[in-house]
Amino acid sequence: MxxxxxxxxxxxxxxxxxxxxxxxxxxxxxxxxxxxxxxxxxxxxxxxxxxxxxxxxxxxxxxxxxxxxxxxxxxxxxxxxxxxxxxxxxxxxxxxxxxxxxxxxxxxxxxxxQMVPDAKGKVRDFYPDGGLKAKGAMKNGELHGDWQWWRADGSLMRSGSFDRGRQVREWTTYDRSGIPVKVTDFGR
The missing domain is CATH 3.90.1150.200 (Aspartate Aminotransferase, domain 1)
Structure with missing residues (x-):
């Protein structure tokens, strides 16, 4: 095609x-x-x-x-x-x-x-080759809501949530194949 x-x-x-x-x-x-x-x-x-x-x-x-x-x-x-x-x-x-x-x-x-909110309020950080390094939202200059981080090879590395810059709820770390290897509960 x-x-x-x-x-x-x-x-x-x-x-x-x-x-x-x-x-x-x-x-x-x-x-x-x-x-x-x-x-x-x-x-x-x-x-x-x-x-x-x-x-x-x-x-x-x-x-x-x-x-x-x-x-x-x-x-x-x-x-x-x-x-x-x-x-x-x-x-x-x-x-x-x-x-x-x-x-x-x-x-x-x-x-x-980098780190500038788009039309949907999401901010992103990039590797020099255009790959995503991190993606999430900010509120009053602090990380807020759901976030994800990727390795330079493009594999998902970590995901979790913030409440005005403070880690909350479950955070998951992944191996290079996307399998969770560690989950940490930060509570509310």
Whole structure:
């Protein structure tokens, strides 16, 4: 089955198609645990449902989309060779961005998302490869409600609940295969 991203890239003219294909491979390597998706009609890499990076084709160029209104400004001089807007970096057709620059763009976006409540009030922490490190909620700046932590390999490590920063109820620690190895009851 052809994905939306496959179809999008296939319909691009050359040399944009080759540039987008190369960038897809680069982003896939930098964000191996991100999901390929379509966001706003263009290819995107999402982590826990939030777009971290994206691409779009155009008649005379292609664009890197950080899915943020502030990442481009954060990188400032590193992007001086490109035409930019608040939400896009225009790259001439047939060219690609260098891996160190893309790593900086991805890192800036992940940093922007860390421990900031999303639309559902959840906060997340990430590993550099886009994998989730932790996920839960906060109340008045303190951990509150159900939380989960993952190892760098993506396996669930621990889950438990907080009441305004204090551990409550049962906390479970898991081995790498997801089997509970320790349960601690912190009461109410």
């Amino acid at each position: 052809t994905s939306g991203m496959d179809a999008y890239i296939a319909q691009q003219p050359e040399p944009q198609r080759s540039s987008l294909t190369a960038m897809r491979a680069l982003l896939g390597g930098l964000l191996p645990r991100a999901e390929e998706a379509m966001a706003y009609g263009a290819p995107a890499w999402t982590v826990d449902g939030t777009a971290v990076a994206g691409l779009s084709g155009s008649a005379k160029h292609w664009s890197y989309l950080p899915h943020s209104g502030s990442v481009v400004a954060t990188l400032g001089d590193a992007l001086s060779a490109y035409e930019t807007s608040k939400g896009a970096i225009k790259v001439p057709a047939g060219e690609t961005l260098k891996k160190p620059l893309v790593k900086k763009l991805v890192a800036a976006r992940l940093t922007e998302l």
